[in-house]
Amino acid sequence: MVAETLPPPIAQSGIGHWFKKHFFSTWLDGVLSLIFLALIIWVVSAVWTWGLRHAIWTVENREACGHGSGACWAVIQDRHRLILFGLYPYEEHWRSTLACLAVIATMVLSCVPLFWTVWRLPILWLVGFGTFVLLMRGGFAGMPLVTTEQWGGLSLTIFIFSAVFVLGTPLAVILAFARRSSLPVIAKTTGLFIDIFRSLPLLTILFAAAVVVPLVLPDWLQGDKLGRVIIGFALFFAAYQAEIIRAGLQSIPDGQVEAAVSLNMPFWSQVVDIQLPQAFRNTLPSTINQAVITFKETSIVTIIGFFEVMASGNAVVGTGEWGQQYVEVYLFLAFIYFVFVFGLSRYGAWLETRMRVGHG
Numbered sequence: 355m356v357a358e359t360l361p362p363p364i365a366q367s368g369i370g371h372w373f374k375k376h377f378f379s380t381w382l383d384g385v386l387s388l389i390f391l392a393l394i395i396w397v398v399s400a401v402w403t404w405g406l407r408h409a410i411w412t413v414e415n416r417e418a419c420g421h422g423s424g425a426c427w428a429v430i431q432d433r434h435r436l437i438l439f440g441l442y443p444y445e446e447h448w449r450s451t452l453a454c455l456a457v458i459a460t461m462v463l464s465c466v467p468l469f470w471t472v473w474r475l476p477i478l479w480l481v482g483f484g485t486f487v488l489l490m491r492g493g494f495a496g497m498p499l500v501t502t503e504q505w506g507g508l509s510l511t512i513f514i515f516s517a518v519f520v521l522g523t524p525l526a527v528i529l530a531f532a533r534r535s536s537l538p539v540i541a542k543t544t545g546l547f548i549d550i551f552r553s554l555p556l557l558t559i560l561f562a563a564a565v566v567v568p569l570v571l572p573d574w575l576q577g578d579k580l581g582r583v584i585i586g587f588a589l590f591f592a593a594y595q596a597e598i599i600r601a602g603l604q605s606i607p608d609g610q611v612e613a614a615v616s617l618n619m620p621f622w623s624q625v626v627d628i629q630l631p632q633a634f635r636n637t638l639p640s641t642i643n644q645a646v647i648t649f650k651e652t653s654i655v656t657i658i659g660f661f662e663v664m665a666s667g668n669a670v671v672g673t674g675e676w677g678q679q680y681v682e683v684y685l686f687l688a689f690i691y692f693v694f695v696f697g698l699s700r701y702g703a704w705l706e707t708r709m710r711v712g713h714g
Contacts, residue, residue: 419679429679430686433670437686440506440661442490449497453489454509456482457516465701472626479520486513502580506661508690514584514662515649522588526595527630533600551593557654559586564658583655591648598640602633635709642702646695663690 377387408424412431419426430437435447442450460482469475490509493499505513532544551559563586568576576582606629614624634641653664661669667687671680 425682426679427682429670429676429682433676433683436507436670437663437666437683438507438509440510440663440666441504442506442509443498443500443504446492446498446500449489449492449500450505450507450509453486454512456485456489457509457512461516483517483520502578505580507666508663510660511649511652511662511664512694514587514652514655514660517584518587518591518648518652519645521584522591522595525588525592526599529592529596530599530603530633531625533596534603548593548596551590552597554590556587556590556651557657559590560654560658562586580660583658583660587655591644595641595644598637598644599633601640602635602637603629605636606632638702638705638709642698642705646698649694649698650691663687 378384403424405425410419410424410426410428413428419428435444439447439450460479463469463478464475469478488494489497490505490513491500491502529544529548532540533548535541535544560583563582564579567582610628610632611624614628619627652662655662656665656668664687667683670676671683676683
């Protein structure tokens, strides 16, 4: 009996095969795919018609906003300065713009591996923050003095986020190592500190920093209200980030630390060259997630009297002139948050690829 020779299977590739495999493999998949496709087309068409085709873009056509069928983006044209700069003096908006760009540039440069050294990164942020404060506060070189009570808008949001992250991360590292200390007093005290700050709502901590602290401290220790709020926010961030870093430290095999000790490596070298790089690599997704949460939580400072970007948006829709355009204003605010959060997420994904998270 001679075995029948079968022809080789026909190669199934191409975009048509991919669509058939993923969307039309069965009749039910095909029906559901067509329904979802129709829904997507309807949503995109509605958004296009409302947001772009029938939208009103200029303030000169403001009267048509209440009668048109499209979005009234004229509110952004008319009130974008209030959203971006808050209560900052109108004539000095150029200073707020430069200060905001300085912090953003510092954040971008911090993502470049060239600055990932023990000394370059702190110097970079010292220069960036110094530039921001000098430009925003003024009081020299002919620039009028602007107190922190007048700081606001997007520049204040970016400053609070970056200050909290930069101050909180080193503190989180210290707390993580202190909680792993072989001395019970240090370990238990650090654990108590972390548990207290993690158990309190962020609003409670910020309210205490803004209102309660001045009642119990002398005038010379009170400092600026914005500074106190940033310190309280940084302590809250550090408490959560410390546990993330501690988890990363615990994932490092004990043999690596023991080998470093046997080679008489100084403790500082063990931390900088062996433990911290692996701890940050192993906890990178959680760290990026915590950064995203922190950026969004900056809106809470509105409750204690700061005019950040969300408060500026609320002020726009709180007026009778543009009160009906709250959808457009909040969509614009959502776009601002999306840009920064998406940027953080993409940077985290790039770092994961670069450091090969999960591949040893």
